[in-house]
Amino acid sequence: MFYDIAFYASLLIFFIGIGYRFWTWFTRRVGDVAYEQKSTDRIIGAVKGLFSLVFSLQLFYMIKDFFLNILFQWQILRENSARWAMHMLIFAGFMLLFFLHAIDDTYSHPWIDGYLSTMNPYLFLRNLGAFMVIAGLVIAVYRRMTIARLRKLTYAMDRYAIGILAIIIISGVLLEASKIVSHRAFEDMAQTYAHPAMEIADYENDPELAALMVYWQENYGVVFPDRLDPDPETLALGSELNEVFACSSCHSPASSAFVSYGTAKIISPVANTFTAAGAATFFWYIHVLASFIGLAYLPFSKFFHIFSTPARLLSSGRRDASPGSLSPSPANIATRRAMELDACMHCANCSLTCSVGPVFEVMTNPAILPSEKMGDLRRMVLNRTLPTKELLRISEGAHICTSCNRCTTVCPAGINLQDLWFAIREELARRGYPEPYVQAMQKALKKDVEKSDKPTIPHPPNGQEMKAGLLLSAQADTFSNCYNCATCTNVCPVVACYDHPSKELGFLPNQIMHALGFGLRDQILSSRMLWDCVTCYACQEACPQNVRVADILYELRNLAYGDVRDEEMPAAPKDCLEKSCA
Amino acid sequence: MRYSFFPGCKIPYFVPQYEIATRVVCSSLNVQLMDVEFNCCGYPVRNLDFYSYLFSAARNLAMAEKAGEGILTPCKCCYGSFKRAEHILMERKDLKDRINEQLAPSDLKYEGRLKIRHLLQVLYHDVGIDAIRKKIVKPFSGAEVAVHYGCHALRPSKITAFDDPYNPTMFDELVEATGATSVKWPMRLDCCGNPLWQKNNPLSRLLARKKILDARQSGAQYLCVACTYCQIQFDHVQQLMLEEDEIQTPLPSILYPQLLGLAMGFSAKRLGLDTHRLDATGIVSCQNVPEPESAAGKTA
Numbered sequence: 001m002f003y004d005i006a007f008y009a010s011l012l013i014f015f016i017g018i019g020y021r022f023w024t025w026f027t028r029r030v031g032d033v034a035y036e037q038k039s040t041d042r043i044i045g046a047v048k049g050l051f052s053l054v055f056s057l058q059l060f061y062m063i064k065d066f067f068l069n070i071l072f073q074w075q076i077l078r079e080n081s082a083r084w085a086m087h088m089l090i091f092a093g094f095m096l097l098f099f100l101h102a103i104d105d106t107y108s109h110p111w112i113d114g115y116l117s118t119m120n121p122y123l124f125l126r127n128l129g130a131f132m133v134i135a136g137l138v139i140a141v142y143r144r145m146t147i148a149r150l151r152k153l154t155y156a157m158d159r160y161a162i163g164i165l166a167i168i169i170i171s172g173v174l175l176e177a178s179k180i181v182s183h184r185a186f187e188d189m190a191q192t193y194a195h196p197a198m199e200i201a202d203y204e205n206d207p208e209l210a211a212l213m214v215y216w217q218e219n220y221g222v223v224f225p226d227r228l229d230p231d232p233e234t235l236a237l238g239s240e241l242n243e244v245f246a247c248s249s250c251h252s253p254a255s256s257a258f259v260s261y262g263t264a265k266i267i268s269p270v271a272n273t274f275t276a277a278g279a280a281t282f283f284w285y286i287h288v289l290a291s292f293i294g295l296a297y298l299p300f301s302k303f304f305h306i307f308s309t310p311a312r313l314l315s316s317g318r319r320d321a322s323p324g325s326l327s328p329s330p331a332n333i334a335t336r337r338a339m340e341l342d343a344c345m346h347c348a349n350c351s352l353t354c355s356v357g358p359v360f361e362v363m364t365n366p367a368i369l370p371s372e373k374m375g376d377l378r379r380m381v382l383n384r385t386l387p388t389k390e391l392l393r394i395s396e397g398a399h400i401c402t403s404c405n406r407c408t409t410v411c412p413a414g415i416n417l418q419d420l421w422f423a424i425r426e427e428l429a430r431r432g433y434p435e436p437y438v439q440a441m442q443k444a445l446k447k448d449v450e451k452s453d454k455p456t457i458p459h460p461p462n463g464q465e466m467k468a469g470l471l472l473s474a475q476a477d478t479f480s481n482c483y484n485c486a487t488c489t490n491v492c493p494v495v496a497c498y499d500h501p502s503k504e505l506g507f508l509p510n511q512i513m514h515a516l517g518f519g520l521r522d523q524i525l526s527s528r529m530l531w532d533c534v535t536c537y538a539c540q541e542a543c544p545q546n547v548r549v550a551d552i553l554y555e556l557r558n559l560a561y562g563d564v565r566d567e568e569m570p571a572a573p574k575d576c577l578e579k580s581c582a
Numbered sequence: 583m584r585y586s587f588f589p590g591c592k593i594p595y596f597v598p599q600y601e602i603a604t605r606v607v608c609s610s611l612n613v614q615l616m617d618v619e620f621n622c623c624g625y626p627v628r629n630l631d632f633y634s635y636l637f638s639a640a641r642n643l644a645m646a647e648k649a650g651e652g653i654l655t656p657c658k659c660c661y662g663s664f665k666r667a668e669h670i671l672m673e674r675k676d677l678k679d680r681i682n683e684q685l686a687p688s689d690l691k692y693e694g695r696l697k698i699r700h701l702l703q704v705l706y707h708d709v710g711i712d713a714i715r716k717k718i719v720k721p722f723s724g725a726e727v728a729v730h731y732g733c734h735a736l737r738p739s740k741i742t743a744f745d746d747p748y749n750p751t752m753f754d755e756l757v758e759a760t761g762a763t764s765v766k767w768p769m770r771l772d773c774c775g776n777p778l779w780q781k782n783n784p785l786s787r788l789l790a791r792k793k794i795l796d797a798r799q800s801g802a803q804y805l806c807v808a809c810t811y812c813q814i815q816f817d818h819v820q821q822l823m824l825e826e827d828e829i830q831t832p833l834p835s836i837l838y839p840q841l842l843g844l845a846m847g848f849s850a851k852r853l854g855l856d857t858h859r860l861d862a863t864g865i866v867s868c869q870n871v872p873e874p875e876s877a878a879g880k881t882a
Contacts (some may be wrong), residue, residue, distance in 0.1 A: 148687065355591050355622040358641045361684065362634040400630070402622050404591035418595060437629050437781050493772050497788055532782055534789060536773035537737035541747050550738070554628055561630045 003288060010296035017299025018307065025339045028381050031423025032430075034334035045331030053315075062314050070310045075412045079349060086139035090165065093132025097172075101126050102291070120252040127259040133169045134259070137162055149357070153348045153371060161302050167290040175283035176260035181223040181271035182280055186216055194245045200224065211237035212245070220254040221264045223271035305345035309413040312336075312343035336416075337423055341381065343413045344374045350407035350417060356400050367397025370407040370417055377424045391433050392569050398424045399435040437531075440561040447526040466519040479552055481545040482513040488539035488549045494532050505529040509539050509549055516552070525560045533557075583708050585654035585699065586646045587615035591622050592810045593657070596818070599854025600810060603839035604656050604701060606848055611709050611717065618649050625663040625734075639667035640681045643698070644690040652697030654704055656839070658809035661700040662734030662742055668698060669741045700735050700744065702808050702838065706752045714759050719847040721761030725868035727841070728765050728802035728833075729753040730793070730816070732809040733773045747771075756838065757806055760845035761870070767800035769793050774807075776815035787823055790815050794833045804865055805835040813837055821859040834862035844869060 026042045029035055037045075053062060068074045073091070077084040099107050100122055108115040108122070115122060140162055144154045179185050187200050190212070203210040215238025216222045218230050242248045255261050267274060274280075298304060315336065328336065350370035351357070359368055366372040376394045380386060386394075398421060407417040425435075433439070467477045488509040495501045495508055502508060506527030507515055515524050524530065530553055539549035593601045608615055624638030643664060646653040655661050671678040672694055682691050705714065731750055739747035750771070754764040775789030794816070797805060807813050816835035823829050836855070840862075843853040850856060850863050 353619065355620075356627070356638070358621050358638040359624075359627050359631075359634045362637050363631060396630075400627055402591035402626050403595055404622070405595035409594075435780060440630075441781075493789060494785065497785065497792075532778065532785055534733075534773045534775060534785075535777045536733040538733075538773075541737040541739060548738075555632060557629045558632050 006288065006292050010292035013296040014298055017296075018304075021299050021304060021308070021342060025335055025342070028338040028341065030334070030337040030341065030377065030381055030420070030427070032426045033330045033423075034337065037331045037334045042331045042335045045329055046335050049315075049328065049332050065313050066310075069313050069414070073412070075414065079410050079412065082139060082143065083347070083349070086136045086143065089132040089136030089139070091136075093129045093136060094165075096125055096129035097133070097169075100129070116250060118251050120256050123252050124256040124258070127257045127261075130169050130173055130259050133165060137166055137169075147352070149352060149369075150348055153346075153351060153366070153369070155346075157302050158346060164290060164294045164297075164301075168287065168294060171283050171287040171290055173260050173263055175280060175287050176257060177263035177267060178274050178279040178283055180221045180254050180257070180260060180264040181268055182275045183222055183224045183272075184275055185280070186213070186222045186224075189247075190245075193247070203228075207234075208237070208241055210234065212241045212247075214238050215242055216247075220251065221261055221268070223268050223275075225272055302345045304342060305413070308339065308342040309345060312339055313414045315339070333419075337420060338381075340413075340415045340420060341374070341378050343415055344371070345413065346371055346374070347412065349410050349412060353406050353410050355402055355404040355406055359400055363396075363400075365393055365397055367394050368400050369397070370401075370421075373397055373401070373421065373424060374417075377420060377427070380424070380427050389569050391428065391431060392436075392439070392564070394424070395428050395433040395439070396436050396569075398428060399437075436561060436564065437557070440557065440564050441531040443564055444525040444531070444560045445528070447522045464519075466516050466521060478545075478547045479513045479516040482510065482517075482543075482547050483545060484510055484514050485544065486510040487542045487544060488513070488547075491538045491542045493536060493538065494529070494534055505532060509553075512556075513547055513549060513552070521559075524556060525563075530556055530560075583612065583704070584614040584616060584651045585704065586618045586620075586649045586651050588618075588620050588623070588642065588646070588653050588655040588657075588660060590655060590657040590660040590810055591626070592814065597810050597813050597837075599840070599857050600656055600813060600837050603837055603843050603853040606853060607839040607843050607846065608701075608704075610846060611705070611714070613654075613704060613709065615654065616649060616651060618645055620645060623655075623657075623660040623663040624667065625659045628663070635663070636667055636670060636677065637681055637684060639663050640671060640692050641685060641688075641690065643667065643696050644685050644692040647693055647696050648690060652699055654699050654701060656701040656808065656810065658700065658732035658735040659811050661698065661744075664698045665742045668694065668696070700808070702735075702752060702756060703744065705756055705842070711755055711759050714756070714842070718760060718845045720869045721845055722841075722865070722868045723761055723870050725762040725865055726765050726801050726803045727757055727762045727806045727836075728767050728797035728800065728804070729757050729770060730774065730797075730805055730807045730809075730812055730835075731771050732807065732812050733771075735809070736771065753806075753808065753838070757841065760841055762806075762841065762845075762868070765797070765800050765802045767797050767802065769796040774809075774812045774815040776811040776819070779815065779819065786815075787819065787828060790819055791823065791829055794820065794829060798831070798833050802833065804862060805833055806838055806841055807835055808838040817859045824860075832860045834858065834860040834864075836862045836865060841865070 026039045026046070053059065073084060073087060076087055101117070104115070104117060108117075117123065117126070144150050144158065144162075183200060187198070190200070190209070191198050194209075194212070198206070198209060200209065200213065203213055210228065211234045213222070213224060214228045214230050214234045217224060217228055218235060218238075254264070264271075294303070298306075348369075348371040351372065354360070354369050356368055360366070367376050373394075376397065380391075380394065401421050403418060403421065405418045408415070408419075411417055428434075434442075467480065486508075489495055489501075489511075492509055495505065498504045506529055507524060508529055512524050512527060512529065533550070533553045535550055535554070537550045540547070540551065543549055587604075589601050605615060620642045622638050623642060624635035627638065628635040643653070653664065655664070671681065671692065678692065678694070685691060699708075731745075731753055735742055735744040736750060737747050739745075744750075745752045748771075757764045769792065772793055773789055774793065775786040778786035778789070794805075805816050807816060813835055816833075820829070820832065820835070824832055835858070840850075840853045840855050844850065844855070844866065850866055855863050855865075
C-alpha cells in the first residue's frame with residue numbers, strides 16, 4: 001500500500017515535471033531571435049525539423065550519434081578519460097540496476113525466461129551494477145574535490161545528484177546485506193518451504209535443521225544467535241538438504257552478491273542486533289523512499305540531462321556547432337537555445353578549458369566561466385527582473401568571454417555555447433546592460449554635468465594621490481615628466497578625426513597628462529578622449545619625455561571600471577587594482 | 583625551428599583560415615608548431631583590470647617556458663600583450679613574485695627567458711627572405727598590395743622591438759618576396775580601428791574607412807595584414823560598411839601567410855582564401871603561371 005501510493009505519486013510528479021520541462025523548450029525566450037517567434041510556430045518548426053531529419057540522410061548521423069555519443073559517450077572519452085570512466089560506470093551500472101532490478105516486475109519477469117532475482121547471473125549482475133555506480137561516484141567525488149576549479153564550482157545541485165545516487169545504492173546494498181545475515185529471513189523461508197512449525201531455537205533437537213543452518217551459515221552468510229560448529233559431516237548433510245528442500249534452485253551462493261556479501265561479512269559481528277532491530281525493513285524504506293524521491297525530483301534536478309542531453313545531441317548534435325554547416329530556421333534556433341539551457345548538466349568541463357579562466361582566478365566572478373554563465377542565462381530567462389547588481393555581474397562575465405569557441409568544442413552535450421553567449425549579450429542589451437567598457441564610460445561621462453566653468457584645480461593640488469593610484473603598468477606615474485609639448489595630441493589619429501577635438505573629446509592626451517599632476521580625477525575620467533582612445537600607442541612612441549601615455553590611459557580606464565565595480569557591485573570581490581596598491 | 587603556437591582567441595571562430603594558412607606555410611618552411619593549451623593573452627581584458635591582463639599573459643608565457651621553446655603568435659595584439667607583460671614583469675619584481683605565487687598551484691613559474699615572436703618575425707629573421715624566395719613557385723606580378731603594419735606589434739617600439747616604428751620595412755620585404763608590389767601609402771602605420779569595435783562603432787568604422795580610402799587612392803588592390811583583429815576589421819567590419827554604403831568599393835584584405843602560401847604554390851582553397859567575407863580570391867589572377875625550372879630563379 002505504502003509502496004504503491006509512493007510509487008504512483010512520484011511517477012505522477014515525474015511525468016508532470018517532464019511535461020513541463022518539454023513545454024519550456026517551446027516557450028522560453030533566449031536571445032533576440034526568440035522574441036520574434038510564437039510558441040506555436042516553434043512547435044510546428046520542431047515537428048517539421050524532426051520530419052526533415054528523419055526522412056533524410058541526417059537519419060544516419062542520428063543513428064551514429066545515438067550509438068557513438070549517447071550509448072558510448074565518445075564525446076566525453078575524447079576530452080577526458082577519467083570523466084568518461086566516471087560517467088560510464090554510473091550510466092551503465094545504473095541501467096543494469098534499472099532494468100534487472102528496479103523494473104524487474106515489468107521488464108525482467110515477463111521478458112527474461114527463468115529470471116530470478118536471487119539466482120545468478122542476476123544476483124551477480126545486480127551487485128556488479130551497484131559496484132559500478134559506487135566506483136563511478138567515488139571518481140566523481142574525487143574529481144570534484146581534487147580539481148581546484150571544479151571544487152569551487154560544485155553547488156548544492158551537484159552534491160544532490162551525487163548524494164541521492166549514493167543513498168539509493170548504499171541503502172540497497174545495506175538492505176541486501178541485512179537480509180543475508182538475517183536469521184529471521186532464514187526462518188521464514190524454512191517455515192515456508194521445509195516445515196511450517198519449525199523454530200530455529202529448537203535446532204538442537206532437529207539434526208536436519210541444524211545441518212541446513214550450518215550450511216547456510218557457511219555458504220550464505222546467515223548469522224544465527226549462536227554460532228554453529230561447521231563439522232564436515234553436518235555440512236555434507238546440509239548440502240544435501242539444500243538440494244532436497246530446493247533451496248539451491250532459488251538461491252545462488254550469496255558470495256555472488258559480492259558487494260552485499262562483503263558488506264554482510266563486515267556487519268556480521270553486529271548482525272543479530274541488526275536483525276533484532278529490523279534493519280532490513282529500515283533499509284528497505286530508505287531505499288524505496290530515496291528511489292522515489294529521485295524519480296519525482298528527476299525532472300527538476302540535473303538528472304533531467306538523461307533526456308535533454310540525448311535530445312540535444314540527436315536534434316543536430318555537433319553538426320551545427322561548426323560555422324557554415326546546417327542553418328536551422330529562426331523558430332528552431334529559438335527552440336534549440338531553450339533546449340540547450342536544459343541540456344547542460346553542469347559538468348563544468350567547459351570551465352576547465354575556458355580561455356579566460358585566469359581572469360576568473362583574479363576577478364573571481366563566476367559569471368566569467370561558461371558553466372556558470374549557463375546558470376546565469378537560465379536565471380535571466382526565468383526572471384525578467386533581476387537586480388542591477390546581478391545583471392552587472394552577469395554582464396561582466398558575458399563580455400569578458402572572448403568568443404574563442406573552445407567551450408563549444410568540448411561540450412559533451414553538444415551545446416552550441418558560443419551561440420548562447422551571443423544570446424546572453426542580446427538579453428543583456430535588451431535590459432540596458434552593454435559591455436562593461438561602455439558601462440564604465442557612461443558612468444564616467446555622467447560626471448560631465450558637474451564640470452562647469454569654475455576653475456577646477458583643487459587646493460592643494462592632489463596629484464600625489466593620483467600618482468599613487470597609477471602604479472601598475474610599469475611607470476604609469478611617468479606623467480609627471482610631461483612638459484606639455486602636445487606631441488601626443490598631434491600624432492593622435494582619434495584627435496585627427498575631429499575639426500574641433502576639444503569640444504568633442506574633452507581633455508586631449510597632453511591635457512590629460514597635465515591634469516593628472518593636479519589630480520583632476522573626475523574631469524579626466526569624464527573626457528571622451530579617454531574612452532575613444534584606440535590604443536595605437538602613437539602618442540607613447542612619439543613622446544620626447546618617455547611618458548607612457550597610452551599605458552596611463554589604459555590604467556585610467558581601469559580606475560573608472562573599478563568605480564563601477566565598487567559602487568554598483570559592492571558584493572563583487574574587491575578589484576585587484578586595489579589589492580595591488582594596498 | 584620549433585615554437586609553441588599561440589593562435590589567440592579570435593582565430594578559431596572568426597578567422598580560422600589564418601591558423602590554417604599559418605600552419606601550411608610554416609610546415610613547408612620547416613617551422614614546427616607545437617600545440618599547448620594556452621589561455622587568453624589578456625589583451626581583451628586590459629581595459630577593465632590590469633592585473634587580470636598581466637596574470638593571463640604571464641600564465642601563457644610560463645606555459646610556453648615549460649614547453650621549452652619560444653612562443654609564436656600570428657596576432658599582433660597577442661604579441662604586444664606578451665611583450666608588454668614581459669617588460670612589466672622585468673621592471674616590477676613585486677608583480678612577478680605575486681604572479682608566480684599565483685601560478686605555483688598550477689605547477690608553473692615564469693622566469694623571463696622566453697623568446698616571444700610574431701609570425702612575421704619568424705619568417706623574416708628565422709627563415710629569412712632568401713629561403714622564402716627559394717620556395718616561391720608561383721610569384722605574383724602586378725599585384726598592388728598595401729601592407730598594414732598593425733599598432734600593437736610596432737609600438738611602443740622600446741617594448742615590442744618589432745621593427746623601426748617610423749620606417750618599418752620587414753612586412754614590405756616579406757610581401758615583395760612573393761613578387762607582389764608593396765605600395766607606398768601615407769596611412770600604413772595607422773590603426774585599423776578595431777580596438778574601438780563594440781565600444782564606439784562609428785569611430786571604429788571611421789578610422790577603418792580613412793585607411794581603406796587612403797590605400798585605394800595609393801593604388802592598392804588588396805590590403806595585406808598579419809593580425810587577427812586587423813583582419814576582422816578589414817573583412818567583417820568592412821563588409822558591414824559596404825552593406826551600409828559607408829564605402830562603395832571593397833578593398834579585400836588578405837592574410838600574409840595566404841599571400842605567401844599562394845606564391846609557394848598552395849591553392850586558394852587550401853589556404854582558406856575562399857572563406858573571407860570580402861572575396862580576395864581575385865589575387866590569384868596576378869600570379870604567373872609556373873614555368874618549370876626557371877620560375878623560382880626569376881623572382882629571386
